[in-house]
Amino acid sequence: MTLDTANLLRKHGLSITAQRLAVLRALSRRPHSSADAIAEEVRAEISVISRQAVYNALGTMVEKGLIRRIQPTGSPALYEDRVGDNHHHAICRTCGKTVDVDCAKGAAPCLTAAADAGFQIDAAEVIYWGTCPACLAETPGG
Amino acid sequence: MTLDTANLLRKHGLSITAQRLAVLRALSRRPHSSADAIAEEVRAEISVISRQAVYNALGTMVEKGLIRRIQPTGSPALYEDRVGDNHHHAICRTCGKTVDVDCAKGAAPCLTAAADAGFQIDAAEVIYWGTCPACLAETPGG
């Protein structure tokens, strides 16, 4: 597995560092994590990493397309290592839990309308807001 | 027009203040503005407003449904006064220009998939990322 992540970095022309590998592994263990959460997760594995190194690694890897960043309203940015498929996210307003939502259609919806505005669209970002099953269960009458 | 905005506030049980009126007007002149941009726009009209008053007014009005907040990745929150219709946004990666995109369908897409995860969805937020016509024109081969 370590080889996989290392190769992943190499394939994108990034040099291989303990920090980047650890960030990738942390992300794979806990997708939808904030930079801060990743820093903690990484520290559990390799003891120390600077905050800057985390932002650095995340930023570079987002740029190279290894990982993806999502930014829900009122929350720090979240990162995930699942890329390349057109999936979206559902976030619970109560507990903040974030889950992947597969998009049934390959093509994004309403794309025609966007095209009408003359935009050349390369990605559609969809966030569904609601209440997760667990929080629904705790809400009387929910 | 001042009457309109005043009535809008009154209708939602908010008291009418110069700051709120100015924020509403600023928003109507420049939709998709950040809190900071709105503060500047307001200052051009009524000279002074505190940052807090801007956030206050925006927060209250979002809560009451008079305006809407959108939070694109890597940008401060943007506000707009167009509410009640299920429209989305396209943002230019190059210049940051944000335009409204009407949604052809009343129901949000992929909702079934989200429902499968057991979530009770109350809103879908869609952002299309791409290149606007102006930036397309400036990009050779674009």
Next chain:
DNA sequence: TGCATTGTGTGGACAAATTCAATTAATTAA
């Protein structure tokens, strides 16, 4: 219109998230 109540604005401090800059350390290529 005048007064009391309630709500809002102001200004400054504060906090979180992220970025910048300079130095040091690690990685890569020769």
Next chain:
DNA sequence: TTAATTAATTGAATTTGTCCACACAATGCA
């Protein structure tokens, strides 16, 4: 192994947004 490149560390600055306490303005009622 060594030089050159690239990344990590440290610490401070910036950006974005919030909290607090006091002054002020808006609203409702007489």
